[in-house]
Amino acid sequence: MNALDIIETKKRGRELDDARIGELIAGFTSGAVPDYQMAAFLMAVWFRGMTPAETAALTGAMLRSGEQLDTAVLSGPSADKHSTGGVGDKVSLLLAPLAAACGLKVPMLSGRGLGHTGGTLDKLEAIPGYDIRLDNTRFLGIVERVGCAIIGQGPTIAPADGRIYALRDVTGTVDCVPLITASIMSKKLAAGPETIVIDLKTGSGAFMRDLEQARELATALIAVGRSYGRRMAVVFSDMDQPLGRAIGHANETLEAFAALRPGGRASAPADLVRLTEELTADMVRVAGLEPTAEAALARVRAAWDGGRALAVLLEWVAAQGGRIEPGRDDFGLDCAPAAMDLTAPHDGWLSTVDCRQVGLALADLGAARRRVEDKLDLSAGLDYLVRVGDAVTRGQPLVRVFCHDRTRAEEAVSRLGAAMTIAREPAAPRPLILGRME
Ligand code: URA
Numbered sequence: 001m002n003a004l005d006i007i008e009t010k011k012r013g014r015e016l017d018d019a020r021i022g023e024l025i026a027g028f029t030s031g032a033v034p035d036y037q038m039a040a041f042l043m044a045v046w047f048r049g050m051t052p053a054e055t056a057a058l059t060g061a062m063l064r065s066g067e068q069l070d071t072a073v074l075s076g077p078s079a080d081k082h083s084t085g086g087v088g089d090k091v092s093l094l095l096a097p098l099a100a101a102c103g104l105k106v107p108m109l110s111g112r113g114l115g116h117t118g119g120t121l122d123k124l125e126a127i128p129g130y131d132i133r134l135d136n137t138r139f140l141g142i143v144e145r146v147g148c149a150i151i152g153q154g155p156t157i158a159p160a161d162g163r164i165y166a167l168r169d170v171t172g173t174v175d176c177v178p179l180i181t182a183s184i185m186s187k188k189l190a191a192g193p194e195t196i197v198i199d200l201k202t203g204s205g206a207f208m209r210d211l212e213q214a215r216e217l218a219t220a221l222i223a224v225g226r227s228y229g230r231r232m233a234v235v236f237s238d239m240d241q242p243l244g245r246a247i248g249h250a251n252e253t254l255e256a257f258a259a260l261r262p263g264g265r266a267s268a269p270a271d272l273v274r275l276t277e278e279l280t281a282d283m284v285r286v287a288g289l290e291p292t293a294e295a296a297l298a299r300v301r302a303a304w305d306g307g308r309a310l311a312v313l314l315e316w317v318a319a320q321g322g323r324i325e326p327g328r329d330d331f332g333l334d335c336a337p338a339a340m341d342l343t344a345p346h347d348g349w350l351s352t353v354d355c356r357q358v359g360l361a362l363a364d365l366g367a368a369r370r371r372v373e374d375k376l377d378l379s380a381g382l383d384y385l386v387r388v389g390d391a392v393t394r395g396q397p398l399v400r401v402f403c404h405d406r407t408r409a410e411e412a413v414s415r416l417g418a419a420m421t422i423a424r425e426p427a428a429p430r431p432l433i434l435g436r437m438e
């Protein structure tokens with residue numbers, strides 16, 4: 001294999017075939033291709049792009065760099081949801097048991113948060129005893145018996161992606177649709193679900209800032225998924241403000257679990273309920289359990305309101321060693337006390353939120369990572385108390401900070417104050433679902 005020749009071919013905008021892309025990734029994984037050649041290749045891709053066939057080949061090569069789970073052992077249709085990441089996004093924690101209660105098998109591999117976006121894995125670690133590291137046999141065993149399980153995406157899943165992502169991060173090649181597509185899909189395909197629904201977030205708290213970019217990525221994700229025989233759907237959702245009310249780890253886990261209690265669909269934050277219902281209904285419909293969107297939504301609501309989703313939740317968490325106390329309001333999770341509020345400086349309407357800064361305020365509290373090795377305070381968090389378009393009066397709490405350390409809380413409040421604009425004129429509420437693609 002001649003890495004230089006592969007780089008030259010891409011640099012000149014010519015198409016690479018499957019075999020050469022496969023050789024490059026295999027060579028990089030084994031150490032035969034050094035970082036500097038891979039970095040040059042990534043930059044060539046950034047400038048020249050990739051054809052759909054090249055993107056599919058890159059995804060396949062990265063997928064084959066590690067282990068793949070065999071979901072053929074499962075007795076029902078398997079489905080998963082992937083979110084491109086945001087602030088306050090705890091959907092997976094209620095969607096997994098809800099989808100399982102609807103009759104799907106949900107094998108979920110999740111990652112950690114980095115920068116301003118949170119990760120499902122960190123939220124799960126707020127549950128005492130919950131084991132995020134199960135071997136594949138135990139993992140699939142729980143999915144088969146209970147309907148869902150969520151573990152960490154360990155180093156054996158698409159290891160080439162971890163190393164390539166680290167290089168992209170330091171070579172200005174993160175924002176590149178074929179590279180993002182291969183990165184996301186190599187990991188999703190490794191978990192083996194037949195149906196994949198993507199929650200593609202856009203806005204100030206997402207890494208896709210506008211809908212046009214998001215559509216380009218969705219087209220590539222769907223094409224790659226289909227080329228590997230998967231049923232695919234994409235929902236575009238707003239991330240110009242946090243999702244739901246709780247932002248943090250223990251408090252997001254609590255909000256998600258509480259939403260599945262009897263009456264929870266009516267009392268939980270409306271945006272969290274709506275997005276969870278829509279994504280779960282898409283999984284149900286696209287997987288073939290129901291023929292129409294209406295029938296799928298009705299199945300989801302029946303599983304939610306009838307208590308089946310809560311029953312699956314309790315069984316799933318216990319199967320992974322988690323100790324939660326459903327009889328207690330806080331499910332026995334360790335949530336920090338309220339430390340201080342950010343209040344409205346004058347009467348008006350909440351018009352904009354820099355959602356990325358809200359995520360970074362969590363880092364001020366020690367509850368989000370600035371570096372991969374950072375240890376998190378899982379008990380700290382925020383409550384986002386108003387939504388864009390809401391009228392507010394002077395002194396009204398906008399965000400409540402939960403934290404054991406007052407200095408940290410002050411830092412977070414100061415950042416949040418600069419991130420939220422109270423306009424003197426009415427502001428329109430933001431739509432949550434911005435579109436779909438299949
Ligand atoms: N998420 C991923 O897993 N990879 C990317 O490249 C971007 C978002």
